[in-house]
Amino acid sequence: MIQHVSKRASGSKRSAIRELLKLTERPEIISFGGGLPAPETFPHEQMADIAAEVIRENPQNVLQYGSTEGSRTLRKLMAEWLRPQGIDVTIDQLLVTTASQQGLDLLCKAFIDPGDVIFCGLPSYLGAIQSFRLFESRMVGVDLEDDGMNLDMLEQRIEAERAAGHRLKAVYVIPDFQNPSGISMSLEKRKRLLQIARREDLLIFEDNPYGQLRFAGDPIPSILSLDDEGAGRVMMLFTFSKVLCAGLRLALLIASGDLMDALVRVKQPTDLCTSKLTQHMAARYIERYGLDDHLAEIRKIYRVKRDAMIKALERHMPKDAGISWTNPDGGLFLWVRLPKGLNTETMFPRAIEHKVAYVIGSAFYVDGRGENTMRLSYSLVSTEDIEEGIRRLGDLIREELAVITP
Amino acid sequence: MIQHVSKRASGSKRSAIRELLKLTERPEIISFGGGLPAPETFPHEQMADIAAEVIRENPQNVLQYGSTEGSRTLRKLMAEWLRPQGIDVTIDQLLVTTASQQGLDLLCKAFIDPGDVIFCGLPSYLGAIQSFRLFESRMVGVDLEDDGMNLDMLEQRIEAERAAGHRLKAVYVIPDFQNPSGISMSLEKRKRLLQIARREDLLIFEDNPYGQLRFAGDPIPSILSLDDEGAGRVMMLFTFSKVLCAGLRLALLIASGDLMDALVRVKQPTDLCTSKLTQHMAARYIERYGLDDHLAEIRKIYRVKRDAMIKALERHMPKDAGISWTNPDGGLFLWVRLPKGLNTETMFPRAIEHKVAYVIGSAFYVDGRGENTMRLSYSLVSTEDIEEGIRRLGDLIREELAVITP
Numbered sequence: 001m002i003q004h005v006s007k008r009a010s011g012s013k014r015s016a017i018r019e020l021l022k023l024t025e026r027p028e029i030i031s032f033g034g035g036l037p038a039p040e041t042f043p044h045e046q047m048a049d050i051a052a053e054v055i056r057e058n059p060q061n062v063l064q065y066g067s068t069e070g071s072r073t074l075r076k077l078m079a080e081w082l083r084p085q086g087i088d089v090t091i092d093q094l095l096v097t098t099a100s101q102q103g104l105d106l107l108c109k110a111f112i113d114p115g116d117v118i119f120c121g122l123p124s125y126l127g128a129i130q131s132f133r134l135f136e137s138r139m140v141g142v143d144l145e146d147d148g149m150n151l152d153m154l155e156q157r158i159e160a161e162r163a164a165g166h167r168l169k170a171v172y173v174i175p176d177f178q179n180p181s182g183i184s185m186s187l188e189k190r191k192r193l194l195q196i197a198r199r200e201d202l203l204i205f206e207d208n209p210y211g212q213l214r215f216a217g218d219p220i221p222s223i224l225s226l227d228d229e230g231a232g233r234v235m236m237l238f239t240f241s242k243v244l245c246a247g248l249r250l251a252l253l254i255a256s257g258d259l260m261d262a263l264v265r266v267k268q269p270t271d272l273c274t275s276k277l278t279q280h281m282a283a284r285y286i287e288r289y290g291l292d293d294h295l296a297e298i299r300k301i302y303r304v305k306r307d308a309m310i311k312a313l314e315r316h317m318p319k320d321a322g323i324s325w326t327n328p329d330g331g332l333f334l335w336v337r338l339p340k341g342l343n344t345e346t347m348f349p350r351a352i353e354h355k356v357a358y359v360i361g362s363a364f365y366v367d368g369r370g371e372n373t374m375r376l377s378y379s380l381v382s383t384e385d386i387e388e389g390i391r392r393l394g395d396l397i398r399e400e401l402a403v404i405t406p
Numbered sequence: 407m408i409q410h411v412s413k414r415a416s417g418s419k420r421s422a423i424r425e426l427l428k429l430t431e432r433p434e435i436i437s438f439g440g441g442l443p444a445p446e447t448f449p450h451e452q453m454a455d456i457a458a459e460v461i462r463e464n465p466q467n468v469l470q471y472g473s474t475e476g477s478r479t480l481r482k483l484m485a486e487w488l489r490p491q492g493i494d495v496t497i498d499q500l501l502v503t504t505a506s507q508q509g510l511d512l513l514c515k516a517f518i519d520p521g522d523v524i525f526c527g528l529p530s531y532l533g534a535i536q537s538f539r540l541f542e543s544r545m546v547g548v549d550l551e552d553d554g555m556n557l558d559m560l561e562q563r564i565e566a567e568r569a570a571g572h573r574l575k576a577v578y579v580i581p582d583f584q585n586p587s588g589i590s591m592s593l594e595k596r597k598r599l600l601q602i603a604r605r606e607d608l609l610i611f612e613d614n615p616y617g618q619l620r621f622a623g624d625p626i627p628s629i630l631s632l633d634d635e636g637a638g639r640v641m642m643l644f645t646f647s648k649v650l651c652a653g654l655r656l657a658l659l660i661a662s663g664d665l666m667d668a669l670v671r672v673k674q675p676t677d678l679c680t681s682k683l684t685q686h687m688a689a690r691y692i693e694r695y696g697l698d699d700h701l702a703e704i705r706k707i708y709r710v711k712r713d714a715m716i717k718a719l720e721r722h723m724p725k726d727a728g729i730s731w732t733n734p735d736g737g738l739f740l741w742v743r744l745p746k747g748l749n750t751e752t753m754f755p756r757a758i759e760h761k762v763a764y765v766i767g768s769a770f771y772v773d774g775r776g777e778n779t780m781r782l783s784y785s786l787v788s789t790e791d792i793e794e795g796i797r798r799l800g801d802l803i804r805e806e807l808a809v810i811t812p
Contacts, residue, residue, distance in 0.1 A: 004575065004609055005668045009516045012671045036471050044465030051457035051683075059450030063651035065442050098504055098655070101678045109540065110415045130675035134515065169410065203410055245469035249504070249681040262411045265418045269536035272507045275655040277457075278681060 008134050024357035030389030031357040032376040035179065035332060038305075039380075041298045042245045046285060054280040066276040068268050070096025074283040078238075078252060081291060086225030087236070093256045095263055098274045100209060100239040100251040101127050107170075107205055107235065108135035109266040110259070116169040117161050119202075121149040123335075123364030123373070125179045128172055128207065138166060139366045146326075148185025149173060151192050158200055170203040171196075175223055176211040177331025180364045180375035184329065190223050197233055203259075204234040212243050212295050214330035215303035224254060232256035240282055242332075243295060248278040302332065305378040308386040309334065316394030321401055325376075332379040335361070338372045338397065341404040345371060347396065356392040418540050430763035436795030437763040438782040441585065441738060444711070445786075447704045448651045452691060460686040472682040474674050476502025480689040484644075484658060487697060492631030493642075499662045501669055504680045506615060506645040506657040507533050513576075513611055513641065514541035515672040516665070522575040523567050525608075527555040529741075529770030529779070531585045534578055534613065544572060545772045552732075554591025555579060557598050564606055576609040577602075581629055582617040583737025586770045586781035590735065596629050603639055609665075610640040618649050618701050620736035621709035630660060638662035646688055648738075649701060654684040708738065711784040714792040715740065722800030727807055731782075738785040741767070744778045744803065747810040751777060753802065762798040 024031040054062050069075075075091035082089060097103045104127065112118065114136035120129070122141035132139050140157050143150045154171070161168055171193065175185040185193075197204050206223045224236045232255055239251035255263055310327055313336075317323050322339040336358075338344065345360045361373025378386055430437040460468050475481075481497035488495060503509045510533065518524065520542035526535070528547035538545050546563050549556045560577070567574055577599065581591040591599075603610050612629045630642045638661055645657035661669055716733055719742075723729050728745040742764075744750065751766045767779025784792055 004517050004665070006515065006517050006519045006522075008519070009668045009672050012675070039466035039470055042465055042469040044461055044469055047469065048458040048461035048465070051461060052454040055450055055454035055457060059448055059454070060445035063448040063450055063453065063653035064445055065647075065652045098677050101675065105676050109412065111410050111412050113412045113414070116412075127675060127678065134672060134675050241471075246471045247469035247682045249677065249679075259410070262415045266415050266540060269418070269507065269533060269540050270511050271504050271655065272533065273655075275681060275684060276653045278683065 008136055011136070012130065012134050023352060029352065029355045029357055030381060030385045030392065032378065032381060032389060033357045033359050034380050035359075035375075035377055036380060037242045037246055037332065038301055041301055043285065043289070043294060044245075046289065047245060047281060050281050050284045050288075051277070054284055055277065062276050062280050064276065066273040066279070068264055068273050070094070070274055071276065071279040071283060074279050074286075075252075077283055077286045081286070082254075086221055087254065089254060089256070093254055093260060095253040095255065095260065095267065096274045096279060097251045097253050097267070098271055099241060099249040100207065100237045101131070102270065103237040103251055103253040104128055104131040104205075104207075106253060106263050106266050106270065108132065108137070109270070110262040111169060111203060112137045113167070115167065117166045118169060119154055119157060119171045120366065121173055121178065122366065123180050123361060123370055124172065124366075125174060125207065126363055129364075129366055132172070137169070141365065141367050144178070144181055144183055146183065148175065148183060148189045149193070151189055151196065154193075155196065158196070168200060168202055170205050172205045172207065173223070174207045174209070176208060176220070177213065177328050177333070179210070179331070180333050180359065180361070181335040182326040182328030182331055182333045183335070184220060187220050190220065190226055194223060194227055194234070198229060202233075206234055206236040208236055209239045209242050210331035213299060213302055213332070215299040215306070217329035232259050235259065243291060243298065244282060244285065248282060250274065250278050250282055299330070302330070302379070304383060305381070305386060306334070308383040309376065309378045309390065312387045312390035316391045318394065318398050318401060321397075323397065332377050334376050334378070336374050336376060338374070339401070339404075340372055342397070342400050343371045344374045347400050350400070351393070351396055354392045354396045356389045356396065358393070414540050414542055417542070418536065429758060435758065435761045435763055436787060436791045436798065438784070438787060438795060439763045439765050440786050441765075441781075441783055442786060443648045443652055443738065444707055447707055449691065449695070449700060450651075452695065453651060453687060456687050456690045456694075457683070460690055461683065468682050468686050470682065472679040472685070474670055474679050476500070476680055477682065477685040477689060480685050480692075481658075483689055483692045487692070488660075492627055493660065495660060495662070499660055499666060501659045501661065501666065501673065502680045502685060503657045503659050503673070504677055505647060505655040506613065506643045507537070508676065509643040509657055509659040510534055510537040510611075510613075512659060512669050512672055512676065514538065514543070515676070516668040517609060518543045518575060519573070521573065523572045524575060524611075525560055525563060525577045526772065527579055527584065528772065529586050529767060529776055530578065530772075531580060531613065532769055535770075535772055538578070543575070547771065547773050550584070550587055550589055552589065554581065554589060554595045555599070557595055557602065560599075561602060564602070574606060574608055576611050578611045578613065579629070580613045580615070582614060582626070583619065583734050583739070585616070585737070586739050586765065586767070587741040588732040588734030588737055588739045589741070590626060593626050596626065596632055600629060600633055600640070604635060608639075612640055612642045614642055615645045615648050616737035619705060619708055619738070621705040621712070623735035638665050641665065649697060649704065650688060650691065654688060656680065656684050656688055705736070708736070708785070710789060711787070711792065712740070714789040715782065715784040715796065718793045718796035722797045724800065724804050724807060729803065738783050740782050740784070742780050742782060744780070745807070745810075746778055748803070748806050749777045750780045753806050756806070757799070757802055760798045760802045762795045762802065764799070
């Protein structure tokens, strides 16, 4: 029967991360693997009340099908909330999606034909890579620097791809506290990326799941807010998964004009509409409590965890061994680079013996690199376990180093 | 910017039905257009309690990300419920989807390459047609007869498509109370369709949103339950939208082996996972109340409405004018055929003047036919309004007939 599987599905793989994470579910293992938001950030008591309330108030509406575009109430509230952030949109420029992963699916459906080039900072979010792969795009990696994508390299790649006759379509970027690296793109680079996109007529897919989770440093305007061209070239993915509850499966795609029209047309056959129940729950929460007080609480939680992890890394990692890590100003992740010669995939079983887990860095590349890197998430782990887990990781790396430099 | 839109999205259209239905929202219009379930069938009081309860019990789980395959509890309950219906599956053969429309999306992603042939009974569900079109399949229509798809015509079409060198992939069928026609496929035809599919190595996409809504006649076994080949050739879409609440956006895709593996792989980049909140709500409802008592109530509601519509049609439609309609044993719809020469699309504005609305039949064809047909739904309309709306429709048709046969 296997001959029935489509070409696109034959090329897809189960997420390597998800398969590895299954190994880490034993309770004695301290796992820095999972990229999930900290569940203590979910406002669950309010959500329990609100869920019952919105159903009771208007059951025939809340439990029925809704419009493809999404709840007008939710979109109106979000348009108002986005305005002070320099994102001045009408509700017609907001499409409610069944979480941001669906946003990526819709962007691919609406804009990506097989073979179209998408430039991605590498390493990059695995779910985006999977989606771009499923739609048979040509993913072209561009290295990340400490201030975001290497734009000289992007320009070289654009030139080479154009010369090779490929159709250039989009740049995918997570500008704030990128998954997996924790790196943010500087203001200068955001502006230059916009200039490049205009010159080369590229779309920008601005994935912004973590932008609201800044706990240090000054905010940097989103690429969307910097775009004054009026062409709708930048499309932003905003999700409620990290700022409210992941289980709502709720997000927004911000786009305009013909591009929004194409997105609505492909959303219809994708799932008809997003759940009205979850949309009304989010809208009621925002009406009653707003997002800002809650975000202030969330940021505190992540800041404490990041501080604990940075301190533990400084304390427990071997010194002068060429190990480095990022120190993010927000988000859930940091990124560790080990010396050449170490391989985080082959050492993973020994990490499990040491009762500590991470995500292998090569999973986030599309080109097989990153074998000496790993992603650490501090989101799901207590500060005590962060200290103990990083101590175990330090011991492991010390042993690994002894083997390659005896 | 329009040059950025993908080939597949350029070919997609906003649903004609949805656009027409916007005209029918004026309160004085009695609309038989909407294909939504009757909202009085939603067990909203229980759902309000359950929503709050499942969040309070285990918020860190219910509001978090879940597995791609879906809640084990929900799948276990549903496997038990399906068994007496002759569908003997393990939970590994059940994939939770974000409503059945996503099930169609996943079937296309996993199995349909551009140009692959899908045979569809015509008229057929518009959401399926949109999905098959989005994935650039070659849709080949097969006429419906009173006992389902014309299988002689299917065999002819198969031969012609094979001779033309096309790649044959699947047959799409809604065997029970089909949308839009209300027609069910006979047992004999179900068995013969299976034989044809085996001989020609075709997949069968068995879409079953209405099978549980039988209010008259004897149940006919599903095609899936008749399939003893063990190859997993038949994949069934089951949805909670019509038997519980549409707003949960919750359904199951039943498949096995390599085919299920392909479906899980394409579900990951599609939305990572379906909302755990809505899954836990459905599971708790089923644990506490079961589905069967509730289904008995729903069937009564639809039976009364269908009876009212059939009586009103007999009373108000012009006699001896060559008008016919189906009399479904379940589901939400019936199908009216007017004499040749009448066009339900061009007369639609006059229907609005008469303060009655329907869905034009040609919307459900992929080949421009059906111009003298319409779909009537009795689901959202009270029995009083059914009587009055059909009276208005009868007046309209009488006027239309007078124009073509003066």
